[in-house]
Amino acid sequence: MKLYDFKMAPNPRRVRVYLAEKGIDVEMVQVDIPAGENLGEEFRAINPRSVLPTLVLDDGTVIDESVAICRYFEELHPEPPLMGTDAKSRAVIESAQRHMEWDGLMSVAEAFRNANPAFDDRGISGSTGVPRIPDLVERGRASTERFFASLNDNLGQSTYVAGEDYSIADITAFCVVDFAKWIQIRAGDQHPHLKRWYAEVSARPSSSA
């Protein structure tokens, strides 16, 4: 089994933090996204979608998308549970985890990618021939600000993103908050709950993954 990874990017980091929380070791191969290695012939032969992270099983099965990769390991290594333990908790965590993706990760990515000349002609991950759209920089920044406010509200009501237990939703949120530093957005004094939570999750050993 091999996990194609890139140390600097937020999505591969989600899987690395998840694996660290589970104590699972997987062979990693680095693919440099800004240098375009993910779009090169060699990696396209492995995953034509050209996205990271990508997990390749020993039988050749290719699994991309961070949460699908985590799902594979969650089924094989259920302890400690990071995706819920019954119908309600699994659904609540999946719902919260998707809020972190759609409201958070997508917003930061939109602002970051469309402002970055390294992604000229690569306005959508894994694609070429897609121009950057300058208007998305401001849209993404504004969405990120709204996300920080709503995450702060959320964390005013529960210890973790999806309730009283640490879960994969916290992993995504943590990677998003760190990713937002690349667009110069950080938690401020108006986000006391977010800061309390961030101090806690960034003190976990998995945060260095």
Added chain:
Amino acid sequence: MKLYDFKMAPNPRRVRVYLAEKGIDVEMVQVDIPAGENLGEEFRAINPRSVLPTLVLDDGTVIDESVAICRYFEELHPEPPLMGTDAKSRAVIESAQRHMEWDGLMSVAEAFRNANPAFDDRGISGSTGVPRIPDLVERGRASTERFFASLNDNLGQSTYVAGEDYSIADITAFCVVDFAKWIQIRAGDQHPHLKRWYAEVSARPSSSA
């Protein structure tokens, strides 16, 4: 339990088709998105994210995001399985299902929403104060064309989207292909495998849900 639904929108339809496949009846409440009912005070009090579908359990728990809602029912009603049965099939289906969302649904939605005056100031679902961005119409259309080509390739290699069994990935793909009609993109003679599959899935009784 109540499912907040809107008959015309693709995401709520994914859940309705899923429930029809499972033979599950849930009380539905219609919320008119183009008329802005999802952004009104009454629905915001139910789900501040203002998105549909939204499931509210009898204990008041709010679950939004189509796949999270389906996950809840999948755990309670595992037969027939639509989200896999073991680690590998669950991960492969989740991966394929996310391809349908990111490459397909998001592309069509981008073209549809940004071209539609009904969504002035609502460029992102569930939000206000977000201008439409005209450049996203063409980007979304181009991404949709690439999606149709890749879905056709995919369906040239397997009976269904995620392999030899019908799954939630087919439900999302089916709703995306129908949604694309709103932006005047349809499967053509260059998509024989997609047409073969579409004829089959649209003949299922669930397709009218």
